[in-house]
Amino acid sequence: MAIHEKSLIRPENIRTHDNLVIDGVDVSGHWSTFIESRVVTDYNEALEEEISALPGGEYIHRCWQCGSCTNSCTVNAVNPDFNPRYWIYLIRMGMEDELLRDKEIIWQCVSCNKCTYSCPRDVAPEGVMKATAHWLELKGHTEPSNSTIFDTEFTRQVVETGKIEDGRILQNFLKNSGQPLVQDWLIQMVKQMLRNLPFKFLFHLGWATLFKPKTKNWDKARAAIEEHIAEEKAEQRVALGLSKQEGS
Amino acid sequence: MQTRKEKYKTVAYYPGCALEGTAQPYNTSTKAIAKELDLELQEIENWNCCGAMEVKNIDPEIQTYLSSRVLSLAKNETKQDVVMAPCNGCYHNLKKAEYDIENKQKSRDVVEKISKKADHPAYEAGEVETIHALDWIKFGYGEEELRAKIKGGLKGLKVANYYGCMYTRPRHIFPEKDQGGDSESTSKPHYMDDLLEIAGAVNVDFAMKTACCGGAHTLSDSDMSTKLVLNILQAAEAAGAEVIATECPTCHSGLEMHQIRALKRLSKQTNVKVIYFTQLLGMAMGLSPRKVGLHENVSDSMKFIREKGIA
Ligand code: SF4
Ligand code: SF4
Ligand code: SF4
Ligand code: SF4
DSSP states (O other): OOOOOOOOOOGGGEEEOSSOEETTEEOOGGGGEEEOOOOOOOOOTTHHHHHHTSTTOTTGGGOOOOOHHHHHOHHHHHOTTOOHHHHHHHHHHTOHHHHHTTTTTGGGOOOOOHHHHHOTTOOOHHHHHHHHHHHHHHTTSSOOOHHHHHHHHHHHHHHHHSSOOHHHHHHHHHHHTTOOSOOHHHHHHHHHHHTTOHHHHHHHHHHHHHSOOOOTTOHHHHHHHHHHHHHHHHHHHHHTTOOSSTTO | OOOHHHHTSEEEEOOHHHHHTTTHHHHHHHHHHHHHHTOEEEEOTTOOOOOHHHHHHHOHHHHHHHHHHHHHHHHHTSOOSEEEEOSHHHHHHHHHHHHHHHHOHHHHHHHHHHHHHTTSOOOOTTSSEEEEHHHIIIIIIOHHHHHHHOSSOOTTOEEEEEOOSTTTOSGGGOTTSSOSTTOOOSSSOOHHHHHHHHTTOEEOOOTTTTOOOOGGGTTTTHHHHHHHHHHHHHHHHHTTOSEEEESOHHHHHHHHHHHHHHHHHHOOOOOOEEEEHHHHHHHHTTOOTTTTTGGGSSSOOHHHHHHTTOO
């Protein structure tokens, strides 16, 4: 795995003066390219604590920045900006603004657990990624990601009936995330599924829509699960300094 | 001490949602093999979803509870001390629940609280052993015995064995792995390779056995999944494989789906076939492709299997 070098000098921090004389020497234009000195004053000292309060973030304090997580990371291999080690550093330093620069990609962690497998300090970085994505949404920094929309629909079905039905999940997910149900590759897939068993397949689809798969006598479990999820959510919001209920 | 052969002869069977939905052929072929090998599967009645990765992301303790309910049913209703799950997701989650209930007070508390309200005995650590379909065949039937069962075999079919993420990671929920001897390896798993070799396959050297297919975001970040799957398909072809053998419904459908998507969206064609290891084993034992549900796969390999003279 190649080491990815990233320029830390951002264009907005570079200053060039058209007319500049220093000690009688004209250093205008190209000669006067300076890097704006940067003083970070806006630390969020509670950041690490807040992430630790969310499920998966518990062990972030153990990190010693070895970089094994990023080195083994599936998503990093596709997108070098996806960098769990760096984000863990920013969180522990309280550098919230820097973290927010990457807020649109943190949710992309595919939970392959390669990082957790290779971490020598049992940080469970996969959990930290989930906690961070969750934090970004709870704090209102990002809209719920497609991943969250999917997880929510999935969980809703499991909590409601005890089981899931893939066709229904797909339909509701595409609807909730504002994507069209008719996509070229989906059509091709259905065509291939219909190839040998049109009758059985349609029968199965119809069957699942009419008689949603269900666990019997599920009502009590459902109520207890819903109650628990609500309690946990309220606790998490309090830990993040938000009001107990969403929107209040 | 009971041998694993005695212990796994009759097991509680947990098919999970996927095997009842899009992954029916995995269910069909698993049951066909059980019948052929005279192993008894007692399906857990009235099971629920194990919670998959999605519920874990919403609330990890609820996922632990969901899995613990399945374990509790296996113990108290099916009255078995072994539960077999062919889905990596289910297998992984039951193992994870076992680990969390044994090691985390909070998990125990939540499981006890909800089980009580839901009127069933709370699962306690150590009550049942969770195994994968691979363990079940390898040890419940036995490799030498399997050799004697092969009729026709796979005729040197070149296979890349793909295990995905959840069969081996994270390591701590699989305390029995990496123990030397005949235990499974988490870095280079080989149980599927072992079984298919007995069935007459030639296993290619495949570096991406435990690579991730991006299944978690198969729909929510499809472009990422397509890239990851394409890597796996291309690596298998480069290694000379004609078939990728799978042992998980999610990995399997991910490969099938993004093989199509890679062609449609990236104009990248790959021809390697995607077949469940149970289908390959079944055919090697002389079962017809229809008996193992080969015609129900999205990836069309009926003609290919005939041409190879396997069926
Ligand atoms: S592998 Fe673990 S210790 Fe190393 S940087 Fe990543 S989280 Fe920190
Ligand atoms: S679990 Fe997420 S962060 Fe960890 S290696 Fe996989 S994609 Fe990267
Ligand atoms: S992992 Fe998948 S198949 Fe298994 S129970 Fe959960 S949703 Fe169903
Ligand atoms: S479906 Fe993909 S992401 Fe999930 S375990 Fe299998 S390989 Fe990993």
